[in-house]
Amino acid sequence: MITAEDLLFLKKMGLMGGLNGQVLVSSQKLAESLKMSPMTVSRRLSSLEKENYIVRSVRPDGQYVAVTRLGEDALKREYADYKKLFEDNSGTLLIEGEVISGLGEGRYYVSIPGYVDQFRKKLGFGPYPGTLNLKIDPFSVSVRKRAELHSWVDIEGFQADDRTFGSAKCLPCRINGYKCAIIVPGRSHYPDDVIEVISEVKLREKMNLEDGNRVKVEVCIR
Incomplete structure (x- = not known):
């Protein structure tokens, strides 16, 4: 079951460009933007990867993250719920x-x-x-x-x-x-x-x- 915190992370990844391909992600900067500890961010990313909501790869210049189709579907469902509320x-x-x-x-x-x-x-x-x-x-x-x-x-x-x-x-x-x-x-x-x-x-x-x-x-x- 996807959580509200999971959706928050997926939304952030998407806004950074993760819906269009892999995007370079700094755990430290992501932690600062979400007002969380780097350790919490690292655990959440690992959990999302395990559940196949994101994929990650580590390169010499840093960590790259992309939202999977499963993750995109979760965001679409959340978007649909908001549309039902306001439209x-x-x-x-x-x-x-x-x-x-x-x-x-x-x-x-x-x-x-x-x-x-x-x-x-x-x-x-x-x-x-x-x-x-x-x-x-x-x-x-x-x-x-x-x-x-x-x-x-x-x-x-x-x-x-x-x-x-x-x-x-x-x-x-x-x-x-x-x-x-x-x-x-x-x-x-x-x-x-x-x-x-x-x-x-x-x-x-x-x-x-x-x-x-x-x-x-x-x-x-x-």
Whole structure:
């Protein structure tokens, strides 16, 4: 569970340039800016690195730090909470694209009980054992990034049968009235213009979809 102090550090790293790549960080200067002891700062950085919120490397000229995708996601969720406090975010965002044959990364998640149980509990539906892949329009890429500031559902990693299963995150949505969710594996290889959707039904069959057909994805933000 990420703490308020963790978020403070991630925000500081991001403002220093750590969201755009590695940035040179002096523990002493960071301690002064955060009004903490260098020892506290060093422990916090080690903890963030262990939890995969940041990566660090030591070079002859000093320590370099970068915020990972997991750390960036934590900051986005915090940002979304503040947006809910100060802005009217109710409404529906529309993402449009064409059906494609995909890598099937999400298919893996809907075939394992430890994930399926979480989908039922957190998303409100048991997913069909397959996914729908969409290549979204250029305009929808920016809409998707806006949608990602809202309502992500974390699917936790776990251990079973002496194996470790990684985490994922889902963005609840609807397609043609069916309950769905955009799923992003913890280590996704998809570009920004490709999304993978899990659903309560086999969408290709229910909507008579083939590669190249147009689909609209409704993301309700609140």
